[in-house]
Amino acid sequence: MLALSGCATGLVLSFVTASCWSTRLSLVIATERSEAAADCADGAKLFAKVEKISERPLEPAGPEPDAIRVVIRFDRSEDEYRAELEFQGPKPGERSLRDRSSHCEPLEDAVAVAIALLLDSEVERRERESRGVPRAVPTISIIRREVVPKRLKTNSFHIAGGAGVQAGFDSKLVPRFAFALGMSQREKWLFELGAEWIAPATSRIDAGEVSVSLVAGVLRACRLWGNEWQWGPCAAFGIGRLHGSGHGFDESLSSSLLWTAFSGELLVQRTLGQRWQLGVHAQAWVPLKEQRFSVQNLGTAWNSSTIWPFLGLRLGVRFQ
16 A cells, blocks of 8 residues: 655656666556546546656557556545555556545646556566566655555464453453454455453352353454455354352352354454554354353352343554
């Protein structure tokens, strides 16, 4: 993704190797514009901007398999223009740009710069492969305005911890804590293996009380959308130990039950810097069977609910 701050002005372009100019590239630009972004450029106008910036001849189309194709989707939300770029061909990938402005031209310029950067990198690659020349120095510098290339999305690993309030655990609200190890696949799929603990919920019955807690392992999979802000549904399976213990009775005993459940979830999180993620996690556990703890001659002290809603915060850090 490319994150654009301010307007794309003050660009200084310097393409350093004349040998690169001898490599002709086929470039196809297709645009999709929402009604709110109807003033944004079409493919022909963007092609001309890219050709002017790159200062090299470009073919508008070509049958060769290594042609570079770019699909650009323009949209506008309130006072912010947005562009999603999908690169197809020899160097596939995605970029995202945004700009707060009253018109679309600054964002168009940033889109043209992003495509020119890709073309420059592709020319270098082809020259190195054909002639074995060393990698050229960067050819585009940007002054007073920031255009930051984002690495192509790859798999990354993370750890996350969270805490929140669990409902449905009998009739009380109790704290719940979680820890997870996970992997994000191209920032679209998230897979986690975690552990969760629900703090004891205490119920009084006659002269004594019964405390029930849960320790469980969890497998979770999520489908996410977005870049800086990510959101999406998750599904999880949990298996653990539901533990109950009595206190204050003539004979106080404890017992453990096998607990299994499925859940549906919603995760919303924001990336902070390069590694940190802060999110909100809403979930509803559905135990596979009803469970209860009883006290002999006194009745049921704790009874499982059909649905266990949960709402909490989570903080994660990525390793790659």
